Amino acid sequence: MSNYNINSSEDYKRIYDESVNHPEKFWNDLAKDNFKWQKHWDSVLNWDFKKPEIRWFEGAQLNITENCLDRHLINKAQKTAIIFEPNNPKEKSEHITYESLFHRVNKMANVLKSKGVKKGDRVCIYLPMIPELAISVLACARIGAVHSVVFAGFSAIALSTRINDCNCKIVLTSDGSFRGNKILDLKKIVDTALKDCPQVSSVLVVERTKTKIHLEKGRDYLIESLLNEASQDCPIEVMDSEDPLFVLYTSGSTGKPKGMVHSSAGYMVGSAYTFKNIFQYKDEDIYWCTADIGWITGHSYIVYGPLLNGATTLMFEGVPSYPDYGRFWEIVEKHKVNQFYTAPTAIRTLAKESIDLVNKHDLSSLKVLGSVGEPINEEAWKWYNINIGKNKCPIVDTWWQTETGSIMISSIPNVIESKPTYATLPFIGIQPVLMDENGNEILENDAEGRLCIKYPWPSMARTIWGDHKRYKETYFSSFDNKYFTGDGSYRDNKGLFRITGRVDDVIIVSGHNLGTAPIEDAINEHNLVAESAIIGVPHDIKGNSLFGYITLKEASSASLGESLKKEINQLISKQIGPIAKLDHIEFVSGLPKTRSGKIMRRILRKIANNEIDNLGDTSTLLNPEIVDEIISKVLH
Numbered sequence: 001m002s003n004y005n006i007n008s009s010e011d012y013k014r015i016y017d018e019s020v021n022h023p024e025k026f027w028n029d030l031a032k033d034n035f036k037w038q039k040h041w042d043s044v045l046n047w048d049f050k051k052p053e054i055r056w057f058e059g060a061q062l063n064i065t066e067n068c069l070d071r072h073l074i075n076k077a078q079k080t081a082i083i084f085e086p087n088n089p090k091e092k093s094e095h096i097t098y099e100s101l102f103h104r105v106n107k108m109a110n111v112l113k114s115k116g117v118k119k120g121d122r123v124c125i126y127l128p129m130i131p132e133l134a135i136s137v138l139a140c141a142r143i144g145a146v147h148s149v150v151f152a153g154f155s156a157i158a159l160s161t162r163i164n165d166c167n168c169k170i171v172l173t174s175d176g177s178f179r180g181n182k183i184l185d186l187k188k189i190v191d192t193a194l195k196d197c198p199q200v201s202s203v204l205v206v207e208r209t210k211t212k213i214h215l216e217k218g219r220d221y222l223i224e225s226l227l228n229e230a231s232q233d234c235p236i237e238v239m240d241s242e243d244p245l246f247v248l249y250t251s252g253s254t255g256k257p258k259g260m261v262h263s264s265a266g267y268m269v270g271s272a273y274t275f276k277n278i279f280q281y282k283d284e285d286i287y288w289c290t291a292d293i294g295w296i297t298g299h300s301y302i303v304y305g306p307l308l309n310g311a312t313t314l315m316f317e318g319v320p321s322y323p324d325y326g327r328f329w330e331i332v333e334k335h336k337v338n339q340f341y342t343a344p345t346a347i348r349t350l351a352k353e354s355i356d357l358v359n360k361h362d363l364s365s366l367k368v369l370g371s372v373g374e375p376i377n378e379e380a381w382k383w384y385n386i387n388i389g390k391n392k393c394p395i396v397d398t399w400w401q402t403e404t405g406s407i408m409i410s411s412i413p414n415v416i417e418s419k420p421t422y423a424t425l426p427f428i429g430i431q432p433v434l435m436d437e438n439g440n441e442i443l444e445n446d447a448e449g450r451l452c453i454k455y456p457w458p459s460m461a462r463t464i465w466g467d468h469k470r471y472k473e474t475y476f477s478s479f480d481n482k483y484f485t486g487d488g489s490y491r492d493n494k495g496l497f498r499i500t501g502r503v504d505d506v507i508i509v510s511g512h513n514l515g516t517a518p519i520e521d522a523i524n525e526h527n528l529v530a531e532s533a534i535i536g537v538p539h540d541i542k543g544n545s546l547f548g549y550i551t552l553k554e555a556s557s558a559s560l561g562e563s564l565k566k567e568i569n570q571l572i573s574k575q576i577g578p579i580a581k582l583d584h585i586e587f588v589s590g591l592p593k594t595r596s597g598k599i600m601r602r603i604l605r606k607i608a609n610n611e612i613d614n615l616g617d618t619s620t621l622l623n624p625e626i627v628d629e630i631i632s633k634v635l636h
């Protein structure tokens with residue numbers, strides 16, 4: 001990123017100012033000098049948030065895989081692009097060079113073509129975290145097909161809903177998937193899903209677990225022999241800048257998932273530039289993001305961001321608990337990982353385990369730690385900093401969304417200092433603002449409001465697949481001429497942002513706005529507490545009262561009963577004020593979570609309000625069994 005690398009706070013300030021004072025010039029220069037284009041653009045940006053309509057680099061032509069693969073063949077053909085670490089540590093890891101990745105992507109692209117896939121067609125990818133997942137993503141992009149990756153832990157219903165919503169005719173899957181000591185029968189799930197998807201004409205199956213599967217004649221094909229026969233050369237499809245690159249589903253506050261549509265050129269520029277600078281990636285580094293490619297984090301920071309920069313990116317097939325809870329640290333040691341990017345929920349889970357599992361591994365290769373997906377509470381932040389980073393690795397708490405495509409607010413190692421629980425400052429080109437309930441911009445610091453973005457950035461989603469009206473309503477209707485994130489944020493007196501959580505999680509108690517995240521932070525400070533979730537229940541006098549679901553590090557501590565509840569409330573009182581005390585506390589053995597680790601508060605809210613007849617869809621939960629346990633505890 002030549003002129004625009006950010007290596008000091010002066011760089012940051014200078015480039016940030018340039019990016020907001022002269023955004024078109026800035027993005028023009030950045031994009032022109034750092035990517036391979038088939039044709040340059042006629043205009044840098046056309047936008048209208050009222051319609052809404054956003055177009056970046058209009059008139060340009062490119063293919064993102066030429067930028068991820070072909071251009072690295074000159075200097076980096078033998079460099080490792082992907083390190084694949086299998087679920088079972090006894091199985092050998094695999095190092096895939098840029099040259100080999102290039103050939104494997106081309107072969108996959110040719111197989112897709114042989115099944116009739118053309119530019120603009122949607123391809124559903126339902127694969128575990130094996131190299132073929134990244135390869136299929138890139139193969140689609142190479143031939144201009146729109147990939148729709150569905151996390152290979154979603155149920156058949158969730159899968160068929162997504163296949164049908166964007167009308168995929170091809171599905172890529174595997175016989176099964178290894179998850180710790182379990183095998184998940186993916187092909188069976190696909191078979192069930194496809195009963196509701198008559199338009200699907202081909203299913204391409206990677207054999208991973210060698211489990212017995214049913215192959216539907218004329219529809220299902222084992223992919224290996226097709227790949228062996230395919231040519232390792234495949235020309236790029238030339239894409240217009242605004243041609244969709246992929247659809248990725250994210251859950252909305254209601255009903256149907258939203259298929260966020262990302263563009264070819266803008267997404268490329270955003271994911272590449274953020275990756276390079278926020279992780280301070282240097283050429284020989286080994287970078288590892290523990291997310292699944294089924295989520296936006298995996299799209300932008302396992303596949304595209306790293307490969308656009310010619311980086312080495314590690315893909316891990318397994319789970320943090322197998323063969324034991326030291327697996328992450330074992331992998332860091334084994335591959336000498338330099339940048340490690342994970343989620344607070346993983347950090348909290350691992351922090352509950354014996355510290356010996358961390359300390360027996362050499363983590364000295366680590367330089368930068370990252371966090372993403374939810375606000376990271378102070379206790380988890382400190383544990384991560386002390387035990388994993390050994391107080392020497394800057395932590396980047398990166399705030400962003402499926403919709404934003406790339407990181408929006410984050411510290412930058414040795415450039416913008418980390419501050420526990422703060423995402424800190426906007427990345428280059430990002431213009432966040434806080435809005436009050438009346439739709440006015442809050443200009444002063446030391447204030448809290450709704451987080452909006454007032455100017456377009458290249459990697460923003462352009463629409464919701466098939467539902468532009470919903471795109472407009474969800475993101476552009478709450479505040480005039482602004483993108484509304486759905487999150488609340490506090491901005492301290494130095495202008496640093498601290499994301500307080502979804503604004504639908506704000507609870508008003510006796511007229512005071514209380515974010516659930518800070519209360520949960522306070523509770524989690526208690527040394528017996530593992531995790532907590534606060535919801536509001538209607539209260540005659542206060543409007544709402546607070547109801548806390550709490551999991552304990554050791555279930556037996558629940559026997560402390562009232563005295564423990566009192567201690568927890570004292571902690572809240574101390575950290576926030578008596579107003580934030582909980583009226584009701586329930587100790588539970590787990591919280592209902594989505595597969596990306598988010599707590600499903602909607603369910604907790606309904607149980608606390610005795611509305612269990614109408615819990616809504618629980619099929620996307622990671623641990624649906626917990627719901628019954630919580631119901632019986634709360635209501636009996």
Ligand code: WTA
Nearest residue numbers: 372373374375397398399400401402499502
């Ligand atoms: C939350 C994940 C606090 C936020 C990339 C956002 C965060 C939603 C952070 C998007 C963070 C993500 N601090 N909250 N660092 N990162 N969030 O679409 O509420 O899965 O709106 O994208 O996660 O989740 P999504």
